[in-house]
Amino acid sequence: MATHVSAEKRIRQTARRTAVNRARVSRIRTFVKKIEAAIAAGDKEGARAALKEAQPEMHRGAQKGVMHKNTVSRRLSRLSARIKAL
Numbered sequence: 001m002a003t004h005v006s007a008e009k010r011i012r013q014t015a016r017r018t019a020v021n022r023a024r025v026s027r028i029r030t031f032v033k034k035i036e037a038a039i040a041a042g043d044k045e046g047a048r049a050a051l052k053e054a055q056p057e058m059h060r061g062a063q064k065g066v067m068h069k070n071t072v073s074r075r076l077s078r079l080s081a082r083i084k085a086l
Contacts, residue, residue, distance in 0.1 A: 021066045028054070028061050035079055044086040051079055 002008045031054035038047035055076060062069040 021064075024061055024064060024066050028058055028067070031057050032075070032079070035083075039079075039082055039086065042086060044083060047083045047086065051076075051083060054079075 002011055031050065035047055035050040035054055038050050058067070058072045058076060061067045062072040
């Protein structure tokens with residue numbers, strides 16, 4: 001276990017950051033699942049609306065460093081292409 005004050009502080013900070021990052025990734029996954037469900041149901045307008053909600057959340061995840069910006073870009077591109085194909 002950590003014995004230095006600074007090391008103990010880092011442990012506290014890491015735990016807090018991990019909780020925030022996990023929550024953010026979980027939120028992104030939930031938004032993507034909503035899009036996937038709408039696509040599976042063939043609901044083009046519902047999928048479009050879900051994508052519009054998910055987009056800023058995914059970009060925020062990239063900005064905060066929980067996802068790579070190219071990963072976000074690729075996923076959004078593929079999702080929008082699938083919606084367009086409906």
